Amino acid sequence: MNCRITLLPGDGIGPEVTEGAVAVLDAVERKFGHSFGLTAMPFGGNALDLTGVPLPEDTLNACKQSDAVLVGAVGGPKWDDIKPHNRPERALISLRSALGLYAGLCPAVLYPNLVSASALRADVAKLGADILLVRELSGGIYNGEHGYRDGALGQEAYDVEAYAISTVERIANMAFELARTRKKRVTSVDKANVLTASKLWRATVDRVAKGYPDVELVHKHVSNCALELLTRPDKFDVVLTSGLFGDMLMSELAAVVGSIGMLPSCVVGKGAIGIYGAVHGSAPDIAGTDTANPIGAILSAAMLLATSLGLRAEAAAVDKAVKTTLSKGLRTKDIAHGKKHVSCSRMAEEIAMNVLNS
Ligand code: IPM
Ligand code: MN
Numbered sequence: 001m002n003c004r005i006t007l008l009p010g011d012g013i014g015p016e017v018t019e020g021a022v023a024v025l026d027a028v029e030r031k032f033g034h035s036f037g038l039t040a041m042p043f044g045g046n047a048l049d050l051t052g053v054p055l056p057e058d059t060l061n062a063c064k065q066s067d068a069v070l071v072g073a074v075g076g077p078k079w080d081d082i083k084p085h086n087r088p089e090r091a092l093i094s095l096r097s098a099l100g101l102y103a104g105l106c107p108a109v110l111y112p113n114l115v116s117a118s119a120l121r122a123d124v125a126k127l128g129a130d131i132l133l134v135r136e137l138s139g140g141i142y143n144g145e146h147g148y149r150d151g152a153l154g155q156e157a158y159d160v161e162a163y164a165i166s167t168v169e170r171i172a173n174m175a176f177e178l179a180r181t182r183k184k185r186v187t188s189v190d191k192a193n194v195l196t197a198s199k200l201w202r203a204t205v206d207r208v209a210k211g212y213p214d215v216e217l218v219h220k221h222v223s224n225c226a227l228e229l230l231t232r233p234d235k236f237d238v239v240l241t242s243g244l245f246g247d248m249l250m251s252e253l254a255a256v257v258g259s260i261g262m263l264p265s266c267v268v269g270k271g272a273i274g275i276y277g278a279v280h281g282s283a284p285d286i287a288g289t290d291t292a293n294p295i296g297a298i299l300s301a302a303m304l305l306a307t308s309l310g311l312r313a314e315a316a317a318v319d320k321a322v323k324t325t326l327s328k329g330l331r332t333k334d335i336a337h338g339k340k341h342v343s344c345s346r347m348a349e350e351i352a353m354n355v356l357n358s
Helices: 014-032 045-051 057-064 088-098 112-117 165-180 196-209 222-231 243-257 295-307 312-327 344-356
Strands: 005-010 038-040 068-073 103-109 130-136 146-151 154-159 185-190 216-221 238-242 264-268 274-278
Touching: 005 014, 005 057, 014 038, 014 068, 014 295, 014 312, 014 344, 045 088, 057 088, 068 295, 088 274, 103 165, 103 243, 112 312, 130 165, 130 243, 165 185, 165 196, 165 238, 185 196, 185 222, 185 243, 196 216, 196 238, 216 222, 222 238, 222 243, 238 243, 264 295, 274 295, 295 312, 295 344, 312 344
Parallel strands: 005 038, 005 068, 068 274, 130 238, 185 216, 185 238
Antiparallel strands: 103 130, 103 264, 146 154, 264 274
């Protein structure tokens, strides 16, 4: 297959983990005879330094002309004083909306080999976890009105959480359809005891659920869900929630599976160009040290192969290569528990080699 993948390495450890993912994609090209046409573009803080905006026109156009986008990470303390609308993180939100994307997917699997790296108590970790977090990313507080105004106590800042029924229906349908391919259980997470937007969310998910009588639906308040993910992670299958709650729960899932470096994710929409990238941020404290964990980025590349390119066998080969590498005992620092560890580039090379040898 000939295609075009736009790389947005971004800031901090973004370029290092992206390089790892590229090494694995190179191996897939060689092994299976594809040409992925990888092109890197500025994005986030580095784009801001270079052009004055975090999402330059050229970068956006390159993304629009590609089959899929692979992103590293954006942001860092260097850009902390930038106004919210121009911050590196805004590049991600603007790109999602420019590509018409609405669903953030994050599969969180606790690998048997990494049970000891999980933050969970051993007897809970042993129960395992295989969760798919589904976040709504086109509406909600990230995309609502933001601003400053005069309040009773002087100037105040505000961000609006708003959800249209059709927006909730669209993401709920996706969550139920995905649940049908898994353990057929959807946990919808909201704060319906307080928030009006959550009340509409819950009522809408209930209506959508009627079309999926074969899928079990449970509602949970986000506070309770945050607790139960740590006490009975094995009870969850698909977790459906808003962008902000999902962002928090995704980081919590990182502790469940052992490290935020392990988690892949993507943002997609039906028939749209998807964005793929690890859940972790730019980790400026370890940037440039070749100690990051590239597995989240590599598994994101595998999601890209399966979801945007339909290359399921290739994606499975990458997943398997990750498992093989972990089972051989290779660990990056974040999952090594103070024991011997390898560098980011070495981990990626080993996974790439295991793809070639599969
Ligand atoms: C993520 C990030 C983004 C999000 C931010 C940077 C917009 O935290 O992908 O998890 O919350 O969607
Ligand atoms: Mn996040």
